[in-house]
Amino acid sequence: MRRRERVFVVLLSPALIVLALVTLAPFAFLLLTSLTPLNLAKPATWWDFHRPLANFVDLPADGRFLNSLGVQLRLSAFTVLGQLLLGLGAALLLNRRSRVLEAIRALFIIPMVLPPIVVAIIWKVLFTPDISVLNWILGLAHLPQPAWLAEPRLALPAIVVADVWEWFPFTLLMLLAALQMMPAEPIEAARIDGAGTWQVFRHVVLPLLRPAIVVTVLFRLIESVKAFPLIFIMTGGGPGTVTEATNYYAFLQGFTYSLLGFSAAISVVVLAGTFLLSYVIVRWVGTRVDVE
């Protein structure tokens, strides 16, 4: 038995060492960087720990950072809500035993597996007036044909539409799996007691779905911070700073203005939020949950 345990340690160690090198070391380095005013253009700012918390003190006073939090909040809220509603609707629709529907299900996953850059290009094509088939259809119906991505009021909604399209297959898959393992008895019982379709859904199906919905929403919330390629290709954070989400703002500060110290501080804040949500997932649902 002792020998067996030793073999396992040998099998595990290389992976854990590499994992620590590529994940823990960068986290530590990121944290250190966030305590410096590191500016790539000024060599003197390397390892300058004179005012370690300066970046974090500056953050709440930075209007553009606060704006980015607001953008991120709206982006996350609307995309996750959209994905939940569309995914739930589609899951209820596809939750029938049928060969045809099973074949169709597989095709619904395509948006979510596409390279994000391709998703961004797809929607850039649909929202750019020069080439937009969408605008042509609106024109046929004598409706206004806006320049979606250049219009301050429409740019963020356009990105939300693209993101909902990209990720509703995820909520669809998760909720469909939950629906399929739902026990049939309570639904039958409610039917026999004379409950209509809506009542069965509202009082039986929805409560049973709740845990799956909570987990799905948490996963999507965490991932919603990563809408980078959509913003980069579709709007570049504009017009103005209307679509400049926190992640994108950190990218600009770090890799356009070379202010890596400040950018690291923003990243630490975002990372803390991610960690908190991951912690909630692990605590609430344990390390593994069967959804099938």
Place this chain on the structure above:
Amino acid sequence: MSSEGNRRRRGRALSFGVSAVLLAATLFPVLWLAQISLKTDVEAMRMPPAIFFVPTLDNYAAIFQGRFARSFLNSLVVSISTTLIGMLLGVPAAYALSRASFGRSQRLALWVLTTRMAPPIAFAIPFFLAYRWLGLIDTLSGLLIIYLTFNLSLVMWMMRTFFDGIPRSLEEAAAIDGAGPLQVFRRITLPLSGPGLATTAIFCFVFAWNDFFYALVLTRSRALMAPVAIVNFMNYEGWEWGKIGAAATMIMLPVVLFALAVRRYLIRGLTAGALKG
């Protein structure tokens, strides 16, 4: 009785109809981009759009004569090698995690999940600084290493759940016959894990292949990746729609095929194995 049957049949027809409309709406944007790749730029911008047109492969010929061909090859090399290294390190580790009782699996789960979920910018900054110092900016190896940040933990977590599903009784029988733990792993467990290994490898490949952010930040020209190379077709003078469409179609093709092959395990892969799909 028959009106009940009628109602049910009508409900079925309705749900089929709505599903078909939803599916068409979901796939339309993808197909729309794909058809642009077969048109000239002038045709692509013509409204009303031509439903029947003479397709041309000029855009594909053009992109593969330029720098895009090289970037496509780069993407292939990096995605395949990061997959191989991730599997080589991660599969034995996953087996150990599955079979030994290390007892701290919750904390490890949190670690794996957090690294999987962390915003890429949090890794990009320290890696960028370290790579400048190590001379790894704009190299294929630099990208290969940063892709391990998500692929290694993905392999460990996914393969662990696969190994958990393989009954231990076979292994115990072999152990009684005198086989050591390494022999048991190689001769008994690994040959039974084919589908799990294939699925996990496909996930690693797809995640590396789909990356845009790290490739954007950590490369300039020599190690150009296909998703970043597309951006070069977006100039100030105007977007080369046909070429963009062709390049995008080429990039999404392998991913779509692979994804359809592993669709049963999609949830497991996208939630880092925290949920079994």
